[in-house]
Amino acid sequence: MNFTRFPRRKYIQTPTAIEPMPALSQALGGKVNLFVKRDDQLPGAAGGNKTRKLEFCIADAMEKKADTIITCGAVQSNHCRLTLAWAVKEGLDCHLILEERVKGSYKTDASGNNFLFQLLGVKSIEVVPGGSDMMGAMEKKAAGLSEEGKTPYIIPGGASNAIGALGYAACAAETMTQLNDLHLNIDHIVVPSGSAGTHAGMVVGMTAMETGIPVSGMNVSREKMVQEEIVYKLAKETAAKLGVKKEIPRDSVVCFDQYVGPGYSIPTDSMVEAVKLFAQTEAILLDPVYSGKTAAGLVDRVRKGHFAPGTNVLFLHTGGSPALYAYMDSFRK
Ligand SMILES: *Cc1c(COP(=O)(O)O)cnc(C)c1O
Numbered sequence: 001m002n003f004t005r006f007p008r009r010k011y012i013q014t015p016t017a018i019e020p021m022p023a024l025s026q027a028l029g030g031k032v033n034l035f036v037k038r039d040d041q042l043p044g045a046a047g048g049n050k051t052r053k054l055e056f057c058i059a060d061a062m063e064k065k066a067d068t069i070i071t072c073g074a075v076q077s078n079h080c081r082l083t084l085a086w087a088v089k090e091g092l093d094c095h096l097i098l099e100e101r102v103k104g105s106y107k108t109d110a111s112g113n114n115f116l117f118q119l120l121g122v123k124s125i126e127v128v129p130g131g132s133d134m135m136g137a138m139e140k141k142a143a144g145l146s147e148e149g150k151t152p153y154i155i156p157g158g159a160s161n162a163i164g165a166l167g168y169a170a171c172a173a174e175t176m177t178q179l180n181d182l183h184l185n186i187d188h189i190v191v192p193s194g195s196a197g198t199h200a201g202m203v204v205g206m207t208a209m210e211t212g213i214p215v216s217g218m219n220v221s222r223e224k225m226v227q228e229e230i231v232y233k234l235a236k237e238t239a240a241k242l243g244v245k246k247e248i249p250r251d252s253v254v255c256f257d258q259y260v261g262p263g264y265s266i267p268t269d270s271m272v273e274a275v276k277l278f279a280q281t282e283a284i285l286l287d288p289v290y291s292g293k294t295a296a297g298l299v300d301r302v303r304k305g306h307f308a309p310g311t312n313v314l315f316l317h318t319g320g321s322p323a324l325y326a327y328m329d330s331f332r333k
Contacts, residue, residue, distance in 0.1 A: 001208050001242055003170050006163070007059035011043050011051050011086065015174045018182065018314070023281040028302045031309040035186065036284065037175060040291070040319035045085035045120060048078045048319025049198050052167030053159035054086050060163055062090065066153035068123075070141050072097040072134045074265060075106040075127070076289065076323045079158050079195075081113040084120045093123045093150070097137045101130040101264055112326030158195025165201040165238040172205020175314075186213055188307065191316040192294040193217030193227055193255050198318060200234035203252055207235075208244040217255040218294040221264035224257040231255065259297040265289045267330040270296035275324075275331070287320025288327040294318075 021034040028034070044051040061069060069087045073080040073096070080096045087094035096117060100106045106127045107114070117125060128137050134157055142152040158164070179186055189206070193199040199217040206213055219227045232253045239248050261268030267288055274295035278284045286292040298315055307313055324331075 001169060001173055001205065001244065003166060006056055006166060007063040008055050009059045009062070009090070011055050013043075015178055016041055018175070018178050018184070021282050021284075021315075024278065027277065027281050028299060032302045032307045033310070033312045034298075034302070035184070035312065035314045036282075037314060037316050039171070040285070040317045040321065042319065044082045045116065046081065046319075046322045048082055050079045050082040050159055051086070052171055053164030053197055054083060054155075054167070056163045056166045057155045057159045058086050058090060061092070061153035061155070064153060066092065066151045068093040068095065068145055068150045068152040069155060070095045070097070070138050070145070070152050071155040071159075072099060072138055072157050074099055074101050075110070076113045076265065076326050078113060078287070078320045078323065081116050081120070081322065083155055083159070084117060084122055088120055095124045095141055095145070096122055096126070097134060097141060098125060098127045099130055099132060099134060100127055102266065103130065110326055112323045114326065116322060158197055160195035160197030160200075160234065162234065162237040162241040165197040165204070165234055166242065168198050168201020169205040169208070169238060169242060170201075172202050172209065176209055176211060185312060186314045187311045188313045189213055189215045189316060190294065190298050190313060191215060191217055192220055192290040192318050193231060194220045194290060196227070196231045196234050198316070199231045199253075200238055202316070203231070203235045203248065204238045204242065204244060207246055207248055207252055208239070208242070210246070214254070215252070217253070218297040219255050219257040219260050220290050220293055221260060222257070224255050227255045227257065228253050256297055259293045259300065261293070267327060268293065268296065270300065272330055274299050284317065285321040285324065286317070287323045288330065289323055290320050291318055
């Protein structure tokens with residue numbers, strides 16, 4: 001894979017660590033060996049996976065001479081926080097459109113990422129009801145800013161287009177270099193599957209390199225079949241953009257939807273248990289919306305014996321811990 005053909009801002013100087021999780025593995029019966037890739041520790045205010053995608057998306061914006069970034073997300077969006085953070089670093093304006101997916105969930109005085117939007121100096125926030133046409137809302141905002149003489153650039157939700165997903169194909173390459181250096185044979189990788197760029201990029205990278213390592217996606221909102229089609233479509237687009245000759249097999253895209261619970265961002269008992277388990281065995285902070293539900297899926301599948309004894313499983317920790325502080329009540333119950 002050759003990423004040098006694309007505009008890219010190098011925000012990441014060193015690979016994120018791959019660490020064993022011996023205490024967590026032991027707490028879950030000691031038969032499966034769990035490892036974690038610490039993308040929660042990526043650079044960018046408070047860390048997390050979107051930095052990898054933004055290396056490519058913001059570079060594309062700057063190549064197009066944009067002076068303003070518009071993006072969208074949920075009310076506690078990590079993606080919005082990181083897009084804003086990197087826009088600040090680059091001297092670009094940033095405007096956010098927030099989707100109130102859970103009615104009444106937007107509060108101007110909320111903690112977590114919401115607080116950070118203000119602290120990082122967001123230019124404007126527009127809140128729209130759940131189910132709104134987010135691209136339409138961003139285009140409207142862009143039209144208004146253009147009239148004021150600005151040059152806006154729209155980054156889609158989660159930076160999950162073929163440009164952003166390059167960041168996770170690059171992560172797959174980074175991961176394989178590390179595993180080869182460590183001589184660590186990982187049998188399975190578990191990732192969150194949300195706006196799909198992370199999952200799709202990892203599938204593209206692992207397929208292109210013919211690693212033979214399956215990637216499982218844990219859904220955070222949609223049903224299995226719907227999400228798999230979204231990931232598959234984006235994986236094919238990303239592979240085409242990268243010039244990957246190898247076809248992406250449809251069955252290399254696998255999603256699990258048993259850990260979503262009542263819906264996106266709504267806490268579940270298994271998420272709360274997994275967040276506490278990671279904190280109290282490995283001192284690793286997850287988040288309630290993505291990594292917590294993904295970890296709940298990992299924990300459940302280890303307990304139920306879905307991984308053969310001796311299997312080495314790598315959990316991709318995508319970050320998001322600032323959102324914990326907006327959900328403290330769920331953990332105090
Ligand atoms: C956005 C996000 C994800 C999901 O990644 P996608 O590429 O949107 O599927 C996972 N974890 C965290 C913390 C996120 O912010």
